[in-house]
Amino acid sequence: MKILAVEDDAETAAYLVNGLHEAGHLVDQAANGRDGLFLAVSGHYDVMIIDRMLPDLDGLGLVKAARAAGVRTPTLFLSTLGGIDDRVTGLDAGGDDYLVKPFAFAELLARVNALHRRPALATAVTVLQTGDLRMDLLKRRVTRQGRQIELQHREFRLLEYLMQNAGRVVTRTMLLEAVWDFHFDPQTTVVETHISRLRAKIDRGFEQELIHTVRGAGYCLSE
């Protein structure tokens, strides 16, 4: 994946670039808003990671300008602690996702991966399939090895999101956002509870586990 990272703090930028390199991505980096905008408009990137606070042109201005110039690249905003309306203004400016600094790198990577997949989902998918697990979105039916699995509404949403991101790590907060539309950091293991219940329905009694726990990051649905 080709990623543009615009971050003015040298240490954070190096942390981003190294981490993304290690994960096998190509990264271009800019240290200010103007250079960032130039790269965003001229290069073809799969994902952009933009810091909110940048010299010359701030992150919001950069993304607004890039969107005005017809750049549709999925964008992840980074911001510092505390802002209660930062997420909303970021999304309003044309951002697709939002992450508060400091963050675990696994969280960033998971979100970048999820962003990259987003455009493909625009086409109407009616059936999701991972190994022998099959989800029919129209009939709202889930089967594994042909055996029907009864899921409650939220469990269905949870599995749907995992299957949409099959093979990729999704974090607890991503699940909380996607399934419950909640944007907070729970102090309890609520998400784990739901995953373990889903796991009981999907994986129990089958040879192969599909829902994997990725330590320090989140979950991954894969064969």
Add this chain to the structure above:
Amino acid sequence: MPQRIVNLLRSYSFRLTLLYVALFGMSVLVIFGVIYWATAGYMARELELSVDAELSSLIDVQNAGGIDRLAAAVTERTGAPNNRSNYDLLLDSAGKRIAGNLALVAPHLGWQNLPVPNSEDGSDEGDTIHAKGVTLSTGHFLLVGESNYQLKETRELVVRAFGWGTLVTAVLALIGGIVMSAGLLRRVEAIRRTAGEIMAGNLSRRIPAGGTGDEFDLLSANLNEMLDRITLLMDGLRQVSNDIAHDLRTPLTRLRQRLEVARGRAKTIEDFEAVVDTSIEDTDQILRTFGAMLRIAQIESGTARSRFTDVDFSAVLRSIVDLYAAFAEDHHQALTSRIADGITVRGDRELLTQMVVNLVENALRHTPAGTQIDITLQLASGRVLCIVADDGPGIPQREHDKVFRRFYRLDTSRATPGSGLGLSLVAAIAELHRISIILDDNKPGLRVTLKFSPPDA
């Protein structure tokens, strides 16, 4: 004192008064001009009519009694002891004066203006005589004239009256302006003085109100409210600084100690990894605490209020129950709910969610297995009530006020996880949304009631 006068003369209201006086003076002058012109014109015409009437009556005398009677009439008319208005002249056909009090002039027919002959006291010097000359059927020349001194005196009277009038008007207006300006200036001065004292550091000063509810009182009330708000923000800032000083130093010190010990004692890579892992956890906890503090400060600043929208609170609560019911069940607790449909409140969805989640997580974490936690949402006499109740150990009555303080924890040993900021955040969010929080004994357990303000209150 002189400085006060200078201030007064410089004041905006005084300058307005001056402008007003000037405009008013000009309009008085215009009225005066019109009246003066009309009066003078009228009197000049009257003078001509009077001369004409006199002339024709004298001609009648001549027609009836001849030149001698006419001469006697002219002499009678002009010879009165205090005569200052009638000036006539009767000449024979040779140009010789027969009667009259005017110096000999060349016979000149029609209307004419003549100077008044010098009198002894000179009081009517400069007056003119408006006269008309005719030739009589006998060849005599008769000139009948009247002095315009009455006209002049009337004009002078009018001018004098208006002059005094204008002067008095201007003086009264000026005095009025000064009094008004002084009043306004006093009010402005009060505000300025208070602002000065506040700038000098006395933040508790407030602008005194006049008590009449006028525009200055309204302005003062607004300014006072603004000052209250500023004080609140500054208190919040001070509180955050204190919190950082007291409660972030401890975990940071602990983290430092752990790293130092590991540097000296850890032997294997596993040892180091273990220390690094716990250190990262510690750091995350510190950052979370830090974030929560900033968040509370930001919420308390009240800026989020401008972005309030209508939030389907019933749906929010259902999602929360949906999210936490399974968790409660796994911990042998029960999360039940009675949520009325379609209850909408005005606010920030994320913050409202956070508020209820904090209460629910609090209940889940601080109660033993077997506890039932119940969430209720209902409308009671027009006000939205959200109740989070549990039948756990509860909180002693005397602690009720303290639990919303920052870093306050019932468990003084701080053995249970948590930053001690969860309920402070709840309090801040409630305050932002004008929700009153009531803690009750649920007999047994704790009942937290969130009472929303009625809409438009």
